[in-house]
Structures are given as C-alpha cells and as structure tokens.
Amino acid sequence: MGNFNSSMLTQYDIEEVQEHCKDLFTQQEIVALYERFCQLDRNAKGFISADEFLSVPEFALNPLSQRLLKMVDGLNFKDFVAFLSAFSSKATMEHKIELIFKVYDLDGNGKVTFNDILEVLHDLTGSSMSDKQREDVLTQVLLEAGYTRESYLLLDDFIKILEHSDLKMEVEVPID
C-alpha cells in the first residue's frame, strides 16, 4: 500500500552506531531512535534542521532550546545518538557532566568564563531576573565556592562541583 519501510538498519549499521555511542544504547533503542530521527528529518536529508527541532513544541518551549540548537543542528544520525547517549541510564557521571560543560562552553575552548555562566543563567531566567541580580547571585556563589569572577572553570572543576549532587539526567527511549 505504498508504505514500505525503507529505513531498515543492518547489523553493521547498528554496531557502528553502538560503537560510536560507547555501547550506551541497546540495539533496540538504536532502532527506535532511528525511527524517531527519520520522523523528525521530514524530507530525509540525513540530518535534522533547526526548524525541524523547533517543530516539536516541547523542545521549542525549553528555555535552553536556542543554545542547544547550536549543538544539535545538522547532526547526522551517529552524532545524534552520541549526543543523546549522555542521557542513557548507563552513561557515567563524568559523561553527563561533560555534556553540561559543553552546553556552557559553546565555543569549545575548554574553559567556562563568568560570562558563559551568565549567558546560560540569562536563558534560564529570562526577564524574571535583572542583569544586576544575575551578576550578584553568580558572584556570590562563585566566591563561596572558592572562585572569583575572573576564574575559568575547567571540565575538572565542573566534575568536582557537580559529582556529588544527584544529577537526574536520564531519558528512556520508548521501544514499541
């Protein structure tokens, strides 16, 4: 009836993707993610455009959506899975923290400055806090944690700061 499932992945494909995401997803999960990928990639370009991500209202509504778009825009399937692998229940704490770090460190220079944090805080609070309030809050908590406005935070700092808080970063891939 014209509804052929053209999106069959072979074992090789799946193994390749599994290797790429460090075996954090099962084969079934990868198949499910592939279906989802094809659903979002409406005209089968091989990647998901910013516009297609934003067509998911729950994504578009998220305060960090614009920032995350810069990370996920144009990913092919392998990198799409690799991005999501941080949300696997099997992913290590370091892996999850690394993703958080990357959200702050958008330019990818390995250092997070006062302004980087301020930008994320701006996304998260919008017009509900003034610039002054944000700066004050941030300066205060940085000082209390032993940093100053001028310090750079490295990935190691993030791990040190976040590893003892209970990060709940898990997303279950729905398998039909």
Next chain:
Amino acid sequence: MSGTRELRSSSSELDLDRPNIEDYLPSGSIPEPRGKLRLRDILDISPTLTEVAGAIVDDSFTRCFKSNSPEPWNWNVYLFPLWCFGVVVRYLILFPARVIVLTMGWIIFLSLYIPIHTLLKGHDKLRNKLERSLVELICSFFVASWTGVIKYHGPRPSMRPHQVFVANHTSMIDFIILEQMTAFAVIMQKHPGWVGLLQSTILESLGCIWFNRTESKDREIVARKLREHVHGTDNNPLLIFPEGTCVNNHYSVMFKKGAFELGCTVCPVAIKYNKIFVDAFWNSRKQSFTMHLLQLMTSWAVVCDVWYLEPQNLKPGETPIEFAERVRDMISARAGLKKVPWDGYLKYSRPSPKLTESKQQSFADSILRRLEEK
C-alpha cells in the same frame, strides 16, 4: 512542507481562540529544591537538559500526527497469493467499480442540483430542502465509493436552533460521513483545488462557513457568522471540529473554545475508525486530499463507528475552557482517544513564549528565595 511554510510565532491573531496551555499542563513538575543556594545549584542544568532530550526522543505532539503504516499480513507462502489476489481485486475490480459509482453519483447530483439551484430562486424553503437532500445523497455516494461500513449510534440529529455539534477530526471524510446522515453546516479551513471549488459553490448553499487559519480577519468574520447561524431557526445544524486540524484518531488535541462560547447546547459526536483495512487519518502534509481519497477507494472498506452523545450545556460557574475540556473528555472516552495538552495549531505556528517565561519565572523565584536562606 513545513520548511516552505512561513512559521509565525504566535501573535495576537492566534491567541484569540487559543486556550492557555498553562491551564492544562501540570505545574511544578520539578520538585522544589531547598536549602542554601550554592554554585552547583546554578551550574546543574540537568533537569532542563533532560526535558530537552525527552522531547527529542519522543513527544506527545508529534505522536498525534503520526500515521501508522499497515501491518503486512502477506508473510507466508499461502497468504501471499491470497494477498496478491486481493491487490488485483482492489485495484482492478473494486476501484474501477467505485469510480463508476462516484461518477454516476456526480452526474445524478449535478443534473438535479444545477436546475434546482437556478430555477427555484424564489422558493427558498423548498430549494434549501432539496439541496440538503442532494448533498446527503452525494455524500452517500462518496461513502459507497470506499464501501464505508459505518455504524451510527444514538439519536439522529434534528434541525433546531441553539445547538452545535462538535466532533473529533481525523480526515475530511469525517465530514462526508456525518453529512450523509444530516446536512450539517460546517466550519472548515478553506482548501485549495477542487475541494475549494466545492466549498465555495455547493457547500456554501448549506450555510457552511469557510476561513483561512492564518488570516486574522477571518476569525472575526467567522465568529460573527457563527453567532448569526446558530440563532436562525431553519438553518442547518452546525458542525464544528474544535480540534482545528486532523489528528490520527489515537489522540485528541485541545479543543478551540469558540464552539463552547456560543451559549448553545453542545452535542458531542465521537468518531472512531477501525484501521484494519485502511488508516483514515489524512496527513495533509504528506498527501493531497485526492491521493487520500484514492487510497480509501483502493482499500477493502472504511470501517467506522459514529456516536451521537448526550447533549451538554454550560454548567453554572463553568468557564468555556472547562466546558470544552468536559466535552473533550466525553468524546475521548467514547472513541478511545488519549488526551494531550497541545493546541493542534502548533502544526502551523510556534508555541507562545509565555510558557517559556513561566518556566524561567519559577527558576528565578527558586534562585532568589534560596539566596536568602541560610
């Protein structure tokens, strides 16, 4: 395709008829952390990230518009020839026969409709009555052209003022199926092509009201026409699909409150398609209505149940939104649909930034409060 469609962020024009998503979404989904604010609380953006990843992996909105591909059943040696035989029957016997039926229907319809419409200009009452029966007739021909097996449950709607029928929406064929029983006047999106031609000629005479989703002017005109229509005594009963868009018959999206603000009795109609032979969901982004009809005409049958449910009135102290939700509950329960808190128009526009702002507000509040705590 959505890429070429101009996406407008929700502006006042769409808000007119839009219920607030906030009224539907559970509030405070993230447990409120306590205690003194520390650096890790600021840096820990995991709840927000988890929400994003959740939305990327799966979301209830996209699910509403997913067409389910039919399960193949031609999987073994003796079923396969049977299936092939079925294909031959469907495409070479049923389909041409149905085309003939439909063509005959049109010939009969047009040869009666045109004289009636032009000759009986002075006798409006008689003309309307005849035109009504003719539209019911052509709709029966349409239903016959997909061998529609339709069971109607409950009392057949009658003409009376101050009532409006609301139904869940899966495809334009909903309209044809309901129309073959009763000549409803319907509120619908203006379509291009031959459907648009029918809309502006024949269906117009039933008192149907057309609008363009993206035209803000149209909304006011529709609202005014609606009010005029329901107060007329010999107007055709009014049918509204309050979802405003076709949903795949597994979910129901938010009802537009327009139909529930008229101060009329609302008669819910639940429509459930049985998908064993064909999926009746019309995904207007993927196929034209003509292709959709061809798909139906080459299938074995369209099987469907229609329930005319108990008429409802606005209860004292109830807002139109609550009323709309109550009716949506009834229809969803009857037709076995899952309710989702989304506006179907999000297919055409981006969600309002209000919800983002409320998320930001609650995060900011929690920061400021915890800053004070010791």
